[in-house]
Every structure is written in structure tokens, then in C-alpha cells.
Amino acid sequence: MEDLNIYLQPTEFFDFNKKSVSKKAFEITKDLTTDMDKAIALFYWVRDEIKYNMLAYIPNVKANFRASVTLRRMNGFCVSKSILLSSFARAIGIPARIHLVDLINHLISQKVIDFMGGTNVMYVHGYSEFYLNEKWVKLTPSFDPKTAIKGKFLPMVEFDGENDAVFPKYDNEGNQFGEYMADRGVHADLPLEDIDKIFEEKYPFYTLYKKGNNLRQIKEKTLTYKK
Secondary structure, three states, rough: OOOOOHHOOOOOOOOOOOHHHHHHHHHHHOOOOOOOHHHHHHHHHHHHOOOHHHHHHOOOOOOOHHHHHHHHHEEOOOOHHHHHHHHHHHHOOOOOEEEEEEEEOOOOOOOHHHHHHOOOOEEEEEEEEEEEOOOEEEOOOOOHHHHHHHHOEEEEEOOOOOEEEEOOOOOOOOOEOOOEEEEEEEEEEOOOOHHHHHHHHHHHHHHHHHHOOOOOOOOOOOOOOOO
């Protein structure tokens, strides 16, 4: 039988031992009695309240991945939002982890593709997994409603407490949307050093950034966040 205890512990990134994180988790699930209802409430809070910001995904900046930091900033990206969501779950006693994959979002703009060096592959995309009713369930809280509507990333990912909540294969117009590629495994804590190496290998802009160049700014309002 799988040892679930490792998916209930605080870690460097899943830092629900910070009062702000655990307090918010209990606040969101107040008056709810079942793990299913609590999981649904946590998912929609992170999806909708934490605004999407692609430009914060910088592997050599550790703070950007900590649940407590994402909560304080109220914006993040796929991995950081998923870490926050899974941290909330752990705080209230639901085993949770992060699952890393490579993803093609066929709906992203040419500006984003150019920014990533001419590829439409989102390397090391992340989503949460909760252990509910004796099975692991996938939850993708990436796009808040404003981002989804602006980018036409529709339908939005919905979660019913029982079934996987991941990007659909096709959007509302029948266009190809989410395509899951390489599976990079499930993790009790974030393998940030591995992610850093993958970014160096796959994204030329990141290698230049680590050599001292400034990150190129991207004027793409659908995938960046401004207060």
C-alpha cells in the first residue's frame, strides 16, 4: 500500500507550516464537512483568486515557488499555483502532491511562442493531485477567469470533486487546446534543480538570463499579471 504520509508533510515549497497558509486553508473550508467539498472549495479559490502570471516562472528564483509567497503576492503560474493548492490540501489533512508534465497549449499567441524561443511546448507544466476516495485525482488551477476569457482558453477547467480536472483537448470552438506530452512524474516536494536544468536545455532565453542578460519583457496581456 502506498505511503501517503509524505504527501501530508510541510516542505521547503509546500510550506503550510507558515501560519498564513494554514489559516487561509481553514478559512476557505470553514463549515464544510467532507473532503470532497473541501477539495472543491480549495480548487476554485486558487483557480480564481490567484491571478495567472507566466513571467514569474523563473526556476533560479526559489521564492517564486513557495506556497506562502504565492499566497502573499496573489499571483503565480501553473507550478506555483498547484503548489499552493496542494499545500492547502495538506494543511487540512488531504494528501496532495504535484505532477509535472510537458504540455502544448495550442491556443497561446505567437508572441508567447516567440518569447519561448519558437516553441509552443510548456516544459515542466504542473498540476495538483489530491488523494480522495482512495484514488489520486488531478486538479489544474492555472488560469483564473479573467485570463481564460482574455486568452480564449475556454472551456475553463472545472472540478467536481471526483474526476480529473485538466485542460481539455479542444476548446469551445473545436480548436485543439491542451496536449499532454512527456510525463515528468509525481513529487512530494518540487525538484527545482531538475527544472532549472530542463529550462537551460529547452529555453535559450533562460540560459542567456542566467549568464547575466535581462529577461526580455513580453507584451502579452493574456498571460501576464498587473495589479
